[in-house]
Amino acid sequence: MTFFINNWFLFATALVSGGLLAWPLLSRGRTAGGISPAEAVNLINRERGVLIDVSEPAEYVAGHAGGAKNVPFGTLETAADLPKNKAVPLLLMCPTGARANRGAAILRKRGYEKARAIVGGVAAWREANLPIERSA
Numbered sequence: 773m774t775f776f777i778n779n780w781f782l783f784a785t786a787l788v789s790g791g792l793l794a795w796p797l798l799s800r801g802r803t804a805g806g807i808s809p810a811e812a813v814n815l816i817n818r819e820r821g822v823l824i825d826v827s828e829p830a831e832y833v834a835g836h837a838g839g840a841k842n843v844p845f846g847t848l849e850t851a852a853d854l855p856k857n858k859a860v861p862l863l864l865m866c867p868t869g870a871r872a873n874r875g876a877a878i879l880r881k882r883g884y885e886k887a888r889a890i891v892g893g894v895a896a897w898r899e900a901n902l903p904i905e906r907s908a
Contacts, residue, residue: 806869806873806876806889806891807863807888807889807890808891808892808896808900809890809896809897809899809900809902810900812863812865815861815863815888816839819861820860821860821861821862821863821886822861822862822863823837823839823840823863823865824842824843824854824862824863824864824875825837825840825842825843825894826844826848826864826865826866826871826872827842827844827865827866827867827871827894828844829842829844831866832907833906833907834906835894835898835904835905836894836904836907837865837897837902837904838902838903838904838905840905841853845866845871845874848875848878848879848882849878849882854884858883858884858885859885859886861886862884862886862888863888863889863890864876864887864889865890865893865894865897867893867894867895868893868895869889869892869893869895869896870893872889872893875887875889876888876889
């Protein structure tokens, strides 16, 4: 017991370093089911996922993922232009990914169980060298 008392700093250091190593695994849960752009492309190609940009119209015009449909975040609760088939994956994005994460939660409440946010949004999409479109 005196060994533990005399060397408490070693145990504290081990505990802190273990926590820092485990942090990435624990912080994944905060994305609430968020996926990477590569995973989104797989869902689009394999399961006919629908890419939805929840940005405001001005943000959407400035640059959005190729093939993304614009449904502004404020209209998600009542939007009628979403797919009728609620089993299809809905992949939400915005410039940073913050609104998309909240939007995915709203759509899951509406019955779209496969609604997922793309972590990092349009910025991550661009960084992954995936197509970006600009509207006129």
